[in-house]
Amino acid sequence: MDESGGNSKLNFKKFEQFFNENIHAAGLIAYRYVSDKQLVEDILQDAFITIWDKRSQIYNSDAELRKYLFVTVRNKTISYLRSIKVKQIEIDNALASMCLQEEAKLYTDEELALKVSKAIDxxxxxxxxxxxxxxxxxxxxxxxxxxxxxxxxxxxxxxxxxxxxxxxxxxxxxxxxxxxxxxxxxxx
Missing domain, CATH: 1.10.10.10 (Winged helix-like DNA-binding domain superfamily/Winged helix DNA-binding domain)
Structure with a gap:
């Protein structure tokens, strides 16, 4: 790979070499946040696809590309964790709503039973x-x-x-x- 900082083109062969040289370090960054191997692999795949898609805009040197990779991995991992948090909040809110509805239904059922009982009496x-x-x-x-x-x-x-x-x-x-x-x- 070109370490000179020149604007040489990142072709597939260079990208494959960059991938092989940096996959382990990028994986360690993702593992700092999540411990699920499959999830880390998914995040890494996403990150490398993003870099491949943006290669003409971001490639100046291997060092800069490596920094971009590490920041991308970190950001994708954090985004995933945020989405889990949002989903958990949504789940918590849905469960709370269901509990309130069940309490209201229970109260309604109790009211109905009481009215029926009084009417039977x-x-x-x-x-x-x-x-x-x-x-x-x-x-x-x-x-x-x-x-x-x-x-x-x-x-x-x-x-x-x-x-x-x-x-x-x-x-x-x-x-x-x-x-x-x-x-x-x-x-x-």
Missing amino acids: KLPKRCQEIFKLAYLNDKSYNEIADTLTISKNTVKTQMVIAYRILRVELKEIYLNMLFILTNWKKRE
Whole structure:
């Protein structure tokens, strides 16, 4: 390589020689910041590609090119670390947001459960008993009828009454409740 400082052209053969002479030192610079071998290789590859692409603008001498290489490796490594930090901040922010949303949803679910519970408590005693057997104990209409020694039609009638009362009591959340109730298994 030309150490004279003259503006000789950096051809592929000279670049290959420069690469072989400086790859180890450039790798040590990258390793000061990161310890992942594959990442260091990627950074070095990027740096040498950058130098090859800009060779006509930056090549005056081997010494200057070596300085440029080392600064490029350092800057690419730091840029990578900054991107990781930004990504980590983005991940942390996303996780914090998800936690807040989950807390809000949990609060909403607790509120909904409390409202439903209060509305169920307002049902007439027998209607409340049948409704709880159906939804809290997961019993079918036939099982409820057998348990309470009443007809299946009485169970159906009491459930219709329960739905009407709950619809009125829970009118602002009726659609949410309807969704919940329709997702429970059918009682027949």
